[in-house]
Amino acid sequence: MADEGEDKTEEASARKLEEARKKGDVAKSADVPQALSLIAACALVMLYGDKIALSLTETLRVFVAAPHLLRDSLMGDGGLTIANHLMGQVLPIIALILLVAGAAGAIGSLAQTGLMFSTEKLKPDFSKLNPMAGFKRLFGVDALIQFAKTVIKLIAVGVITWMILKGRAVDVAGLAGASPLMVLPYAKEVFFSLAVAVCLFMALEGGADYFIQKFRFSQRMKMTKTEVKDEYKQTEGDPHVKGRLKQIRMEKSRQRMMANVPKATVVITNPTHYAVALRYDEETPAPLCVAKGVDTLALKIREVAGEHDIAIVEDPPLARALYAAIDVDEIIPETHFQAVAKIISFVMVRKRRGF
Numbered sequence: 001m002a003d004e005g006e007d008k009t010e011e012a013s014a015r016k017l018e019e020a021r022k023k024g025d026v027a028k029s030a031d032v033p034q035a036l037s038l039i040a041a042c043a044l045v046m047l048y049g050d051k052i053a054l055s056l057t058e059t060l061r062v063f064v065a066a067p068h069l070l071r072d073s074l075m076g077d078g079g080l081t082i083a084n085h086l087m088g089q090v091l092p093i094i095a096l097i098l099l100v101a102g103a104a105g106a107i108g109s110l111a112q113t114g115l116m117f118s119t120e121k122l123k124p125d126f127s128k129l130n131p132m133a134g135f136k137r138l139f140g141v142d143a144l145i146q147f148a149k150t151v152i153k154l155i156a157v158g159v160i161t162w163m164i165l166k167g168r169a170v171d172v173a174g175l176a177g178a179s180p181l182m183v184l185p186y187a188k189e190v191f192f193s194l195a196v197a198v199c200l201f202m203a204l205e206g207g208a209d210y211f212i213q214k215f216r217f218s219q220r221m222k223m224t225k226t227e228v229k230d231e232y233k234q235t236e237g238d239p240h241v242k243g244r245l246k247q248i249r250m251e252k253s254r255q256r257m258m259a260n261v262p263k264a265t266v267v268i269t270n271p272t273h274y275a276v277a278l279r280y281d282e283e284t285p286a287p288l289c290v291a292k293g294v295d296t297l298a299l300k301i302r303e304v305a306g307e308h309d310i311a312i313v314e315d316p317p318l319a320r321a322l323y324a325a326i327d328v329d330e331i332i333p334e335t336h337f338q339a340v341a342k343i344i345s346f347v348m349v350r351k352r353r354g355f
Contacts, residue, residue, distance in 0.1 A: 006224040006225070006226055007224065008222035008223055008224050008227075009222065009224070009225065010222060010223045010224065010225060010227070010228050011218070011222060011223075012218070012221035012222060012223060013223065013228065013231055015231060016221060016223065016231070017221065020221060021116065024116065026112075026113045026116065026217070027112070027213055027214040027216075027217035027218070028109065028112040028113050028210075028213060029112065029206060029209040029210040029212075029213045031149075031202070031205060031206040031209040031210070032108045032109075032111070032112060032206040032207070032209070032210050033104070033105035033106070033107075033108030033109045034105065034108075034202065034206065035108070035199070035202040035203050035205070035206035036104040036105055036107065036108040036206075037101040037102065037104050037105040037108070038101075038198070038199055038202055039104065039199045039202070039203065040100045040101045040103070040104035041097050041098075041100070041101040042195040042198075042199055044093075044096065044097045044100055044101075045097065045191070045195070046188075046191075046192060046195065048093045048096075048097075049188060049191070050188070051093070052090055052093055053187075053188075108206075112210065149209070153202075153205065156201055156205075157198055157201070160194070160197045160198055160201060161194060161198075164190070164193050164194055164197060165190070168190060253328075254297070257290070257291045257292075257293075257328055258291065258300065258301070258304060260277070260279075260290040260291055260328075261277050261290065261291050261301055261304040261305055261308070261310065262304065262305075262307075262308040262310065263279055263290060264277035264278060264279050264290050264291065264305065264310050265278055265279050265280045265281070265287070265310075265311070265344060265347060266278055266310065266311045266312075266313055266343055266344060266347045267301060267302065267305045267310055267311070267312045267313070268313050268314075268315050268318055268319045268322060268340075268343065269298065269302060269312060269313070269314050269315075269316075269319050270298070270314070270316045270319045270320065271314040271316070272295075272298065272299065273294055273295060273298060274292075274293075274294055274298055274316075274319040274320055274323050275291075275292065275293055275294075275297075275298035275299075275301040275302055275319065276289060276291075276292045276319055276322040276323055276326075277289070277290050277291040277292065277301055277305065277310070278290070278322075278332065278340065278344070280344050284331070285331070286331045286332060286337065287331065287332050287340050287344065288329065288330070288331055288332075289322070289326045289327065289328055289329065289330055289331075289332065290328065290329070291328060292322070292323050292326075292327075292328060294323070311347040311350070311351075313343050313346070313347070315339075315343065318336065318339050318340070318343075321336065322336060322340075
């Protein structure tokens with residue numbers, strides 16, 4: 001057990017990060033999907049805003065010119081007709097905006113965490129019923145930081161809105177008696193300016209918050225030296241983990257070995273059960289084993305050798321003897337020099353003659 005007073009100076013291990021991920025604890029920023037949702041929604045409003053505004057204008061134009069007609073319509077069956085018409089025009093576009101904004105937010109979350117499903121947060125946690133624990137959550141460091149971020153964003157959006165509208169106060173006053181068709185282009189321009197400025201701010205803030213959250217997560221996941229040692233002991237003592245590590249090491253060794261087959265001078269085979277790849281050049285004092293295998297691996301060595309025009313010679317007794325006598329990256333024993341020399345000489349002669 002790690003000492004409570006010990007500093008966390010070590011980076012989190014892969015095991016600790018994996019366990020945290022299983023619990024749904026990963027580095028992510030809630031501001032990134034919010035920013036993407038806002039950008040997507042604003043883009044669609046800019047795309048379909050004219051259609052919505054014109055539809056509303058055409059429907060309500062007569063009532064703007066003669067308000068008493070609206071009163072008469074609402075008192076009769078006309079109110080329902082007007083409402084149905086407006087909803088039929090506006091609701092599909094609003095639904096599309098909400099759908100695209102939700103999809104953009106989901107993409108923002110997936111981009112940060114990848115596909116992840118955890119049931120840990122669905123399990124009942126009775127510690128949350130503790131009033132003191134609830135007080136710490138409400139007034140802890142994370143809650144205060146989140147509150148400060150919200151206040152800063154509200155102030156920033158307010159300042160941006162004020163700066164954009166400040167220079168247009170005279171224009172707004174001049175549109176007091178203008179028709180809706182005259183107001184629409186101006187309203188669109190103002191909305192576009194506001195949308196671009198606010199979306200840019202939210203994108204920058206979301207990006208900054210992501211890196212901050214990533215840094216805070218890495219700091220929170222850090223381990224003490226004692227925790228690292230304890231985890232190492234647990235990992236090495238677990239037979240399943242040891243077996244998995246051994247399998248990974250064998251796989252990597254096999255991949256390196258197969259990568260050396262194209263460098264071989266000759267492959268001596270059984271012909272199907274054994275295969276030993278030897279390399280001989282000016283840099284090696286004697287033939288060197290670069291790969292060897294039995295059964296499936298032997299067949300794979302033969303396939304790779306064939307793909308790279310490496311000579312394959314069948315000599316069952318020599319193939320079995322070499323396989324038993326040497327490991328990869330070892331020089332063949334002197335007892336096999338003569339037999340191997342004959343094969344390599346034969347291969348060299350065939351190469352010089354162009355076979």
